[in-house]
Amino acid sequence: MQKLRLLEELEDTWLPYLTPKDDEFYQQWQLKYPKLVLREAGSISEELHKEVPEAFLTLHKHGCLFRDLVRIQGKDVLTPVSRILIGDPGCTYKYLNTRLFTVPWPVKGCTINYTEAEIAAACQTFLKLNDYLQGETIQALEELAVKEKANEDAVPLCMAEFPRVGMGSSCDDEVDIKSRAAYNVTLLNFMDPQKMPYLKEEPYFGMGKMAVSWHHDENLVDRSAVAVYSYSCEGSEDESEDESSFEGRDPDTWHVGFKISWDIETPGLAIPLHQGDCYFMLDDLNATHQHCVLAGSQPRFSSTHRVAECSTGTLDYILQRCQLALQNVLNDSDNGDVSLKSLEPAVLKKGEDIHNEVEFEWLRQFWFQGDRNKICTDWWCEPMTQLEGLWKKMESVTNAVLREVKREELPVEQRNEILAAILAPLTVRQNLRKEWHTSWQSLWAECRLGNSLPASDRFGWAQKLDSSIDGGRGPGPCKESGDGMGKARVFQAPGEGSTVCGKGVPPSQCTPREKPHS
Numbered sequence: 307m308q309k310l311r312l313l314e315e316l317e318d319t320w321l322p323y324l325t326p327k328d329d330e331f332y333q334q335w336q337l338k339y340p341k342l343v344l345r346e347a348g349s350i351s352e353e354l355h356k357e358v359p360e361a362f363l364t365l366h367k368h369g370c371l372f373r374d375l376v377r378i379q380g381k382d383v384l385t386p387v388s389r390i391l392i393g394d395p396g397c398t399y400k401y402l403n404t405r406l407f408t409v410p411w412p413v414k415g416c417t418i419n420y421t422e423a424e425i426a427a428a429c430q431t432f433l434k435l436n437d438y439l440q441g442e443t444i445q446a447l448e449e450l451a452v453k454e455k456a457n458e459d460a461v462p463l464c465m466a467e468f469p470r471v472g473m474g475s476s477c478d479d480e481v482d483i484k485s486r487a488a489y490n491v492t493l494l495n496f497m498d499p500q501k502m503p504y505l506k507e508e509p510y511f512g513m514g515k516m517a518v519s520w521h522h523d524e525n526l527v528d529r530s531a532v533a534v535y536s537y538s539c540e541g542s543e544d545e546s547e548d549e550s551s552f553e554g555r556d557p558d559t560w561h562v563g564f565k566i567s568w569d570i571e572t573p574g575l576a577i578p579l580h581q582g583d584c585y586f587m588l589d590d591l592n593a594t595h596q597h598c599v600l601a602g603s604q605p606r607f608s609s610t611h612r613v614a615e616c617s618t619g620t621l622d623y624i625l626q627r628c629q630l631a632l633q634n635v636l637n638d639s640d641n642g643d644v645s646l647k648s649l650e651p652a653v654l655k656k657g658e659d660i661h662n663e664v665e666f667e668w669l670r671q672f673w674f675q676g677d678r679n680k681i682c683t684d685w686w687c688e689p690m691t692q693l694e695g696l697w698k699k700m701e702s703v704t705n706a707v708l709r710e711v712k713r714e715e716l717p718v719e720q721r722n723e724i725l726a727a728i729l730a731p732l733t734v735r736q737n738l739r740k741e742w743h744t745s746w747q748s749l750w751a752e753c754r755l756g757n758s759l760p761a762s763d764r765f766g767w768a769q770k771l772d773s774s775i776d777g778g779r780g781p782g783p784c785k786e787s788g789d790g791m792g793k794a795r796v797f798q799a800p801g802e803g804s805t806v807c808g809k810g811v812p813p814s815q816c817t818p819r820e821k822p823h824s
């Protein structure tokens with residue numbers, strides 16, 4: 307709604323924006339964007355400039371980066387940018403309703419079996435880059451603190467021009483500063499604009515084609531920093547010799563755009579990004595400002611280091627939640643049925659809420675992305691198999707609750723209390739299964755168009771699970787298809803039904819049939 311109101315207010319006019327060739331560019335940066343810091347490539351070690359591009363190209367060569375099918379305003383949209391998440395083992399990062407699972411970088415005390423030695427070396431390089439950017443971010447926060455304490459304007463420009471001073475306190479103490487730079491993941495991005503002719507035009511300033519639209523980075527620790535290493539695949543001969551000949555930004559050069567959120571008075575900034583440049587968004591800049599990525603003419607990689615908010619996004623967290631939900635199981639029978647310790651409505655509701663969390667925030671998210679998480683390492687295979695087993699037991703718990711509700715000996719008042727407690731989470735489950743079913747159809751349509759999406763040996767798992775909303779008629783047949791993406795099990799839905807819940811079918815019960823290639 308804010309975007310529509312702003313566009314209506316602008317009508318056919320553009321908001322002003324500045325580039326380095328404008329006289330007031332650096333003054334505006336100093337006054338309105340003091341927590342944005344650029345460090346040009348020349349001030350960064352040659353060793354990193356050699357290793358990081360090699361790591362980008364290695365991951366690209368091995369097919370490790372994928373476009374995501376994300377959900378925006380109720381629609382499934384394929385991102386123009388290909389991505390991979392690297393970071394602390396067991397961490398995830400969620401953006402645009404899509405949860406990405408880290409390819410672990412090699413931290414001490416964690417055994418990681420990479421599929422290729424080159425991939426292992428690349429992950430080691432991004433951990434090295436992460437450590438370097440963390441140190442530079444801490445330095446920048448200290449400098450910002452000193453300037454704020456002295457009531458001075460924070461001059462952005464390049465970090466190489468900042469004087470080296472002692473400890474500052476931009477937050478309250480040294481610990482707080484370090485926590486805001488404790489990057490636990492990096493989201494790697496790649497896009498070749500020449501293969502993306504349909505990129506959107508920037509709508510407010512007329513800055514040109516956008517690789518990434520205006521946004522705030524999501525799901526980060528409050529007031530934490532973001533550090534970005536940019537590498538565009540271009541040599542000096544490809545760069546414009548006379549940028550002054552352009553009105554506005556040079557369309558052949560990649561830029562990052564910044565604006566104050568929903569402000570039509572302050573000019574935006576378009577900052578050119580050359581090979582090896584880094585920029586840092588400090589303190590609350592990500593909350594108060596928006597940024598976009600403006601496409602150049604050549605392919606570009608970036609490594610965006612973040613302090614992901616992982617309180618509900620780690621493997622340890624979700625396994626603990628599973629154990630909490632299953633504390634109500636008294637015993638299991640050989641046929642998979644369970645008996646329950648308690649029929650307290652609050653206990654049952656918590657169990658069903660966790661059931662939903664496991665299915666929709668973890669299992670479906672993981673398998674929707676196909677086998678991409680196996681390309682670099684098998685690290686997630688065993689945990690997700692364990693999580694699937696726990697989910698199956700939760701399905702048995704749901705069925706046990708429904709059996710109890712149907713039992714004639716159960717007092718009417720108690721039955722009504724149980725139904726009132728579990729109705730909401732079961733309704734959510736039914737609606738989300740229908741929504742995910744639609745997303746699976748969108749995914750398969752994109753695959754048939756030849757877009758870069760990974761095959762999965764769990765297509766059948768998620769789609770057969772959807773048979774639980776099919777009115778109890780049971781699952782439809784599975785088929786294998788290779789339409790441009792390798793073999794993937796896909797459920798042929800027999801139709802939609804009206805029951806709230808039923809038993810999910812594990813992948814072992816999905817027997818594929820070979821579909822001939824056309």
